[in-house]
Amino acid sequence: MAGSLPELPFSATKRKYERYTEDDKVLQEKLTKEIDESKKTLKPKLSYDAEYFHQIAERSDLELKRLNLVRKKSRQDFLHNSGLDADWENSEKASKLNEEKETLTLRRKLFKDQADQRRIEAGNTSKTMRGYFIQLYTSSARGLGISPTIAAMGQRDTSVQDNFRKALIKACRSESDVKGLKNHLWCPVIGGYVPKENARAAHIFPYASGQEAMTSIxxxxxxxxxxxxxxxxILSMWAEKKISDGEIVIVPLVSDNASKEETAKWAASDPKEYKVRIVKMSPDDRDQMLPVFRMKKTWGELDGAKVQFKSDHRPRARYLYWQYCQTTLRQSWLGKNQNRPRALQSEFKKPFWGTAGSYMKRSMLLAFVEEMGHQYESLLDGAVEDVDANSGHQEVDCTALAVANEAIADSLRRGELRAEMEKEENDEEDEEDDEEYDEDAEYYRRWGKNVLD
Incomplete structure (x- = not known):
C-alpha cells in the first residue's frame, strides 16, 4: 500500500519494531494534558515537604512516558524514509532524544531521593533541603513552569548583561584593530574575528542556575x-553553541601523556594556557569551514589547538572544570546508549583534563562519579577535601550534578527552539521565493559557512 512503512530485514535490527499507533497518539495527548495540569497545580511553598518533591518526581515520570512516545513516532518517521534501524540509532535526532531521556531520568531520581530524605529527616531543613535545590527548579518557567514566591535570579537585567559584555571585551581585548574589521570581536576558541552581532558574552557557569547554586558549588x-x-x-555564537551542546570542551594545554612535572608546571603558570578538544562531532561538521574572515580552517582542525587569548585575562580554572564535568556527564550518556565506554580520554587513555587541582568539593564530584560509574573516578583529581566535621564521613552532595543536568536540559531546549525557528524561516523564504540580500548571510557564505548553520 502506498505510503506504508517498509518491512525491515532481520539484519536491520535485533529488536522488535514497535509502530506508533493511534492509541499512542491519544496517550501522548493525555500525558501532555496531565503535565500541563501538574504545572498549574504545583506551587512553591514556604515549607517544602516530601509530598512536594514526590509530585515533581511524578511529573518527571509523566514527561519520560511522553518522551518514549515521541521517540517511537520519530523513529517510525525515520524508518519510513530509510528503513534502517542502525541509521536511526546513530542519528542526531536519536542522540538528542536519548540525552533528553537521561536528563529527565536523573531529575526524577534527584527529586525522589529528596522526597525520601525529607521523610526520614522531617523538619530538619538545614540538612535535607538547600536553597539551591528550591531555586534551581522554581526560579523560571523553563524549569518547573511555576511562578516563584521565593527570591531567585529572575529575568536577567539587560543593563547588567551589557556591563558584563563591555567588561569582558575590555578584559579580553576582543575589539579588532584590523583594517576593515572594526566592528568585529575576537573569538579565542576559533582563533579569529567575527562580527559583533555574532559574538556572545558567554557565562561559563550558567546565569540561569543562580548565584546561590554557584556559591554552594x-x-x-x-x-x-x-x-x-x-x-x-567573548565567544562567537558558533563556538558558544558547540560548547553548550557538549561538542567541544576547553582543557589545560598539556600533553595527552603529560608527566607530573609538566602538569605541576601548568598548575604554577600564570596566565594559564588552554586547548580545545573535540568531544563529539559528526564527520560533516568536522569538515565544515570555520566562520572566520579569510581563514581556511575546519572545525576538525581545532582539536588540540591552543585557545588563542589576546590578553592575560583567563576564566577561573574551577569554572572551566565544572563545564568539563558537565560535558563528561553528557558524554557518559552517549556511551550508555551506544553500549560502549565514552569517557573523555585521549588516545593514551588519559582524561582530557590532564591536571590535578582544587576545583570543586569532593562531595560534589563523588555525585558525578556515582552517577556515571567508576571509570570516571579521574574527576576526583580535581577535588577539594570536605569531609563532614560532625560524622567524619565523606558525604555525597548532588548540587553540582543537579545544576549540570539542568544546564544540559536547557541546551537541548534551546536546540529545539533554534531548529523550529530555522524551519519557520526556511518555510517563509520558500513561500516568498525572493532574492532579498542578507549582508550577514552573504558574508559567511563567502567563507564557506552559512550563517544559519
Whole structure:
C-alpha cells in the first residue's frame, strides 16, 4: 500500500519494531494534558515537604512516558524514509532524544531521593533541603513552569548583561584593530574575528542556575561572582553553541601523556594556557569551514589547538572544570546508549583534563562519579577535601550534578527552539521565493559557512 512503512530485514535490527499507533497518539495527548495540569497545580511553598518533591518526581515520570512516545513516532518517521534501524540509532535526532531521556531520568531520581530524605529527616531543613535545590527548579518557567514566591535570579537585567559584555571585551581585548574589521570581536576558541552581532558574552557557569547554586558549588562566599569577568569569555555564537551542546570542551594545554612535572608546571603558570578538544562531532561538521574572515580552517582542525587569548585575562580554572564535568556527564550518556565506554580520554587513555587541582568539593564530584560509574573516578583529581566535621564521613552532595543536568536540559531546549525557528524561516523564504540580500548571510557564505548553520 502506498505510503506504508517498509518491512525491515532481520539484519536491520535485533529488536522488535514497535509502530506508533493511534492509541499512542491519544496517550501522548493525555500525558501532555496531565503535565500541563501538574504545572498549574504545583506551587512553591514556604515549607517544602516530601509530598512536594514526590509530585515533581511524578511529573518527571509523566514527561519520560511522553518522551518514549515521541521517540517511537520519530523513529517510525525515520524508518519510513530509510528503513534502517542502525541509521536511526546513530542519528542526531536519536542522540538528542536519548540525552533528553537521561536528563529527565536523573531529575526524577534527584527529586525522589529528596522526597525520601525529607521523610526520614522531617523538619530538619538545614540538612535535607538547600536553597539551591528550591531555586534551581522554581526560579523560571523553563524549569518547573511555576511562578516563584521565593527570591531567585529572575529575568536577567539587560543593563547588567551589557556591563558584563563591555567588561569582558575590555578584559579580553576582543575589539579588532584590523583594517576593515572594526566592528568585529575576537573569538579565542576559533582563533579569529567575527562580527559583533555574532559574538556572545558567554557565562561559563550558567546565569540561569543562580548565584546561590554557584556559591554552594564553589564556596566563593557571599559576593556576586556570576557577572565576574572570570566567569565568562567573548565567544562567537558558533563556538558558544558547540560548547553548550557538549561538542567541544576547553582543557589545560598539556600533553595527552603529560608527566607530573609538566602538569605541576601548568598548575604554577600564570596566565594559564588552554586547548580545545573535540568531544563529539559528526564527520560533516568536522569538515565544515570555520566562520572566520579569510581563514581556511575546519572545525576538525581545532582539536588540540591552543585557545588563542589576546590578553592575560583567563576564566577561573574551577569554572572551566565544572563545564568539563558537565560535558563528561553528557558524554557518559552517549556511551550508555551506544553500549560502549565514552569517557573523555585521549588516545593514551588519559582524561582530557590532564591536571590535578582544587576545583570543586569532593562531595560534589563523588555525585558525578556515582552517577556515571567508576571509570570516571579521574574527576576526583580535581577535588577539594570536605569531609563532614560532625560524622567524619565523606558525604555525597548532588548540587553540582543537579545544576549540570539542568544546564544540559536547557541546551537541548534551546536546540529545539533554534531548529523550529530555522524551519519557520526556511518555510517563509520558500513561500516568498525572493532574492532579498542578507549582508550577514552573504558574508559567511563567502567563507564557506552559512550563517544559519
Amino acid at each position: 564553589f564556596g566563593d562566599g557571599g559576593d556576586d561572582k556570576m557577572f565576574d569577568t572570570r566567569n565568562g569569555l
